[in-house]
Amino acid sequence: MAKAKFKPLGDRILLKPLEDTKEQVRGGIIIPDSAKEKPQEAEVIALGTGKKDENGKSVPFEVKVGDKVLISKYGGSEVKIDDVKHTIVREDDILGVIA
Amino acid sequence: MAKAKFKPLGDRILLKPLEDTKEQVRGGIIIPDSAKEKPQEAEVIALGTGKKDENGKSVPFEVKVGDKVLISKYGGSEVKIDDVKHTIVREDDILGVIA
Amino acid sequence: MAKAKFKPLGDRILLKPLEDTKEQVRGGIIIPDSAKEKPQEAEVIALGTGKKDENGKSVPFEVKVGDKVLISKYGGSEVKIDDVKHTIVREDDILGVIA
Amino acid sequence: MAKAKFKPLGDRILLKPLEDTKEQVRGGIIIPDSAKEKPQEAEVIALGTGKKDENGKSVPFEVKVGDKVLISKYGGSEVKIDDVKHTIVREDDILGVIA
Amino acid sequence: MAKAKFKPLGDRILLKPLEDTKEQVRGGIIIPDSAKEKPQEAEVIALGTGKKDENGKSVPFEVKVGDKVLISKYGGSEVKIDDVKHTIVREDDILGVIA
Amino acid sequence: MAKAKFKPLGDRILLKPLEDTKEQVRGGIIIPDSAKEKPQEAEVIALGTGKKDENGKSVPFEVKVGDKVLISKYGGSEVKIDDVKHTIVREDDILGVIA
Amino acid sequence: MAKAKFKPLGDRILLKPLEDTKEQVRGGIIIPDSAKEKPQEAEVIALGTGKKDENGKSVPFEVKVGDKVLISKYGGSEVKIDDVKHTIVREDDILGVIA
Numbered sequence: 001m002a003k004a005k006f007k008p009l010g011d012r013i014l015l016k017p018l019e020d021t022k023e024q025v026r027g028g029i030i031i032p033d034s035a036k037e038k039p040q041e042a043e044v045i046a047l048g049t050g051k052k053d054e055n056g057k058s059v060p061f062e063v064k065v066g067d068k069v070l071i072s073k074y075g076g077s078e079v080k081i082d083d084v085k086h087t088i089v090r091e092d093d094i095l096g097v098i099a
Numbered sequence: 100m101a102k103a104k105f106k107p108l109g110d111r112i113l114l115k116p117l118e119d120t121k122e123q124v125r126g127g128i129i130i131p132d133s134a135k136e137k138p139q140e141a142e143v144i145a146l147g148t149g150k151k152d153e154n155g156k157s158v159p160f161e162v163k164v165g166d167k168v169l170i171s172k173y174g175g176s177e178v179k180i181d182d183v184k185h186t187i188v189r190e191d192d193i194l195g196v197i198a
Numbered sequence: 199m200a201k202a203k204f205k206p207l208g209d210r211i212l213l214k215p216l217e218d219t220k221e222q223v224r225g226g227i228i229i230p231d232s233a234k235e236k237p238q239e240a241e242v243i244a245l246g247t248g249k250k251d252e253n254g255k256s257v258p259f260e261v262k263v264g265d266k267v268l269i270s271k272y273g274g275s276e277v278k279i280d281d282v283k284h285t286i287v288r289e290d291d292i293l294g295v296i297a
Numbered sequence: 298m299a300k301a302k303f304k305p306l307g308d309r310i311l312l313k314p315l316e317d318t319k320e321q322v323r324g325g326i327i328i329p330d331s332a333k334e335k336p337q338e339a340e341v342i343a344l345g346t347g348k349k350d351e352n353g354k355s356v357p358f359e360v361k362v363g364d365k366v367l368i369s370k371y372g373g374s375e376v377k378i379d380d381v382k383h384t385i386v387r388e389d390d391i392l393g394v395i396a
Numbered sequence: 397m398a399k400a401k402f403k404p405l406g407d408r409i410l411l412k413p414l415e416d417t418k419e420q421v422r423g424g425i426i427i428p429d430s431a432k433e434k435p436q437e438a439e440v441i442a443l444g445t446g447k448k449d450e451n452g453k454s455v456p457f458e459v460k461v462g463d464k465v466l467i468s469k470y471g472g473s474e475v476k477i478d479d480v481k482h483t484i485v486r487e488d489d490i491l492g493v494i495a
Numbered sequence: 496m497a498k499a500k501f502k503p504l505g506d507r508i509l510l511k512p513l514e515d516t517k518e519q520v521r522g523g524i525i526i527p528d529s530a531k532e533k534p535q536e537a538e539v540i541a542l543g544t545g546k547k548d549e550n551g552k553s554v555p556f557e558v559k560v561g562d563k564v565l566i567s568k569y570g571g572s573e574v575k576i577d578d579v580k581h582t583i584v585r586e587d588d589i590l591g592v593i594a
Numbered sequence: 595m596a597k598a599k600f601k602p603l604g605d606r607i608l609l610k611p612l613e614d615t616k617e618q619v620r621g622g623i624i625i626p627d628s629a630k631e632k633p634q635e636a637e638v639i640a641l642g643t644g645k646k647d648e649n650g651k652s653v654p655f656e657v658k659v660g661d662k663v664l665i666s667k668y669g670g671s672e673v674k675i676d677d678v679k680h681t682i683v684r685e686d687d688i689l690g691v692i693a
Contacts, residue, residue, distance in 0.1 A: 005395060005396055006367070006393050006394070006395055006396065007393050007394045007395075007396055008392065008393035009359055009360070009366075009388075009391050009392060009393045009394065010359065010389070012392060012393060014393070039176045039177075039178055039187070048393070049359050062108055062109065062148050063108070069108075070105070070176075070178060070187075072176060077336045077367075077369060077392055078336075079336055079367060088336070088367075088392050088393065091108075092109065094108050095107065095108060095111060095176055095187050096105050096106050096107035096108045096111060096113070096147070096187065097105070097106045097108065098104060098105055098106075099104055099105065099106055138275045138276075138277055138286070161207055161208065161247050162207070168207075169204070169275075169277060169286075171275060190207075191208065193207050194206065194207060194210060194275055194277075194286050195204050195205050195206035195207045195210060195212070195246070195286065196204070196205045196207065197203060197204055198203055198204065198205055237473045237474075237475055237484070260405055260406065260445050261405070267405075268402070268473075268475060268484075270473060289405075290406070292405050293404065293405060293408060293473055293475075293484050294402050294403050294404035294405045294408060294410070294444070294484065295402070295403045295405065296401060296402055297401055297402065297403055302593060302594055303565070303591050303592070303593055303594065304591050304592045304594055305590065305591035306557055306558070306564075306586075306589050306590060306591045306592065307557065307587070309590060309591060311591070345591070346557050374534045374565075374567060374590055375534075376534055376565060385534070385565075385590050385591065435671045435672075435673055435682070458603055458604065458643050459603070465603075466600070466671075466673060466682075468671060487603075488604065490603050491602065491603060491606060491671055491673075491682050492600050492601050492602035492603045492606060492608070492642070492682065493600070493601045493603065494599060494600055495599055495600065495601055500692060500693055501664070501690050501691070501692055501693065502690050502691045502693055503689065503690035504656055504657070504663075504685075504688050504689060504690045504691065505656065505686070507689060507690060509690070543690070544656050572633045572664075572666060572689055573633075574633055574664060574689075583633070583664075583689050583690065
């Protein structure tokens, strides 16, 4: 399965951007055409190996695989997995979860 | 309900800007047309999942849903929810609460 | 009362700038017309909800409501309350108190 | 053996980039031609002497020799070992592991 | 007395610059006309309310009222007190004391 | 002996760059002519007085006198000792050791 | 005595640059005419009042009065004492001691 192919390192998260798809319309959140910073809707595909606190303990992620999230368009790295564009971001770059 | 649709991550807060509306006039605070940095009046719609301190404990927010606040016009991300412009900011970007 | 209308967040302080008024002349401090950074005289109108130290304890402010202070002209956000220009600054941006 | 010739210092890692080779195709991840930041596939050749935490204890690496990883194209230093291009990066510059 | 009129906040210090005066000549330190950064001789007029360490304890100042010091010409804020130019600096901006 | 003439301060290290010499060829690592950042081969001539941790304890260096190392070409200060070019770098600027 | 006239504050050090003098030649270290950053030979004239660690304890300097040192040409402040150019630097700006 394609989704299992890539394991992000540390506090990074693998996302599949949802651009101009039905899912975005159904979620009810539409990115405006004008404003300075326009977030992007995306689906969480894989969580990183975990962010460590000062004592080396793993800190739990605040999102889970399958969550629909908003991310900033600036930042992150773009890769293609099985010909589909994906984005790798740090968890702190995720603005919030669409419930 | 639209307001329940989006859960900001961490110390972020979802706001609905109040621009040129009656509410702004009633609040008695008018943004000047001239000066260098002009704050913007907004209503708190949803609080984030919580800012963590060094021990991983959740720190309470200083604002609550429904508060009228002033934020800097610079910073934050803009999204449309049910066709209404919203702004996602970190709590530290909120200048204060209009009582 | 207008002064009670706005509660600054965290270590922020609401000030009313004193520009070209009798109070400024009486205070005996005159801002020079030339130099690189010219501070501005202002009156403390409202203190923030409080700066927190690392343990979450509230740290007392070093100024109090009614103090005449000098602030840097750069930095801070400008708002109008009851048609009077006010400035919101962080306490660390206050240079000192005029006794 | 060429791979044993260079020991990276601290949290650095020696990588051999996989550019336009069969291995990259078999891995199923293709770097897009367009987007702002394009990661690069690479193989882990040698781990550094180890990242130290505040108490001077060595922290284990999250990758191992032989792992296929994605790295940002920006950052890192390029050297030739036995006429083959290699890259030296810090572990935090590795985006994730291709499983 | 004019000198008592202004109390600097925190680790700030109120200074009276000594420019082209007899005092500067007597001190034996002459600022060169050429070089990149030219410090300025000044007299300490008032100490701040005190720099706090991490535990909130007050840290003693390394200069005292009446000291002749050298400061960088860049940095600091300039005010006029009783028609005399003064400068407000942080203690760390003082290069040293002229004995 | 020339090598004993200079003692670097703190975590600094004195290096003698190996440019276009037999030693560089024998080491088997050749710096490419093209890429963005090209490291440089060098020999460790003298270690600094030691990096201190937070408790003031000396932390051991990860390289020793005589090691062949790779350093970034950017950073460091260049001096001539007995007419031979040397470079002073911080240990963290050393990419790794050539075994 | 001129050298006793100035006491640097904190971790600062007063130096007398040695430019084009016999001492520099005898020291055997010659600054190259070409390279990017050219250090400068200087003599330690006076130590600061002391760098403090987190607990407020004074940390000993690694150089002493009379040492010949190399400093970066960039950084530091230049003053004239008894008509002789001097430089005030922080100890961390000293590259090393010429033995």
